[in-house]
Amino acid sequence: MNELVSAGILAGGKSSRMGTDKEHLMLGEKTFLERAAAACRDFSYLCIAVDDIRRFPEISCPMVEDEIKGFGPVEGIYQLLKASPVPYVLVIATDMPFLDRAFLNRLAGCAAGKEDCVILTMDGKVQPLCSIYKKSVIPLLEQMRKEGEHKIRLLYSRAAVRYVDVKELGGQEIQLKNINTREEYDETVKRFL
DSSP, X not given: OOTTEEEEEEOOOOOTTTTSOGGGOEETXXXXXXXXXXXXXXXXXXXXEESOGGGOTTOOSOEEEOSSTTOOHHHHHHHHHHHXXXXXXXXXXXXXXXXXXXXXXXXXXXXOSSOSEEEEEETTEEEEEEEEEEGGGHHHHHHHHHHTOOOGGGGGGTSOEEEEEGGGGTOOGGGGOOOOSHHHHHHHHHHHO
């Protein structure tokens, strides 16, 4: 267990393309949120970022709520970092149901203490919602919130970033597949079952 890194799950977003809350979608016997939490079970602290805590009465682990509603991942990551008892938070999104414990543990092992962010990449594209952020970026995120800047990628030009390719960690493309639409979900369910 990496003692420098806690886990944070982004849940309760708009899910506008899906038309329903993604965290409650079922895949096999578990919801997307339950699958995400299971993938994070090796971390000593897990927190879930939601838009409105009242919508999640079934969640028993710590939660943080967006102060700025509708601001997206910048807000969720900011709240998760403020709540974390350790310097780093490995942030994942609930719509990536194929992430697994071993892969997330290898990613957490990349946080060495010098970088502000460890950003996962795949085929040269950043994967900001399966990456690691350090408390040192809280002031940068506060500035982004003040400026109304929603794009988390803009943080990377202001912070010390280490990029790690999914293949370096023995990961596969399926692990980073996110499900955004009803069609993608239906296809995933067919392939999974």
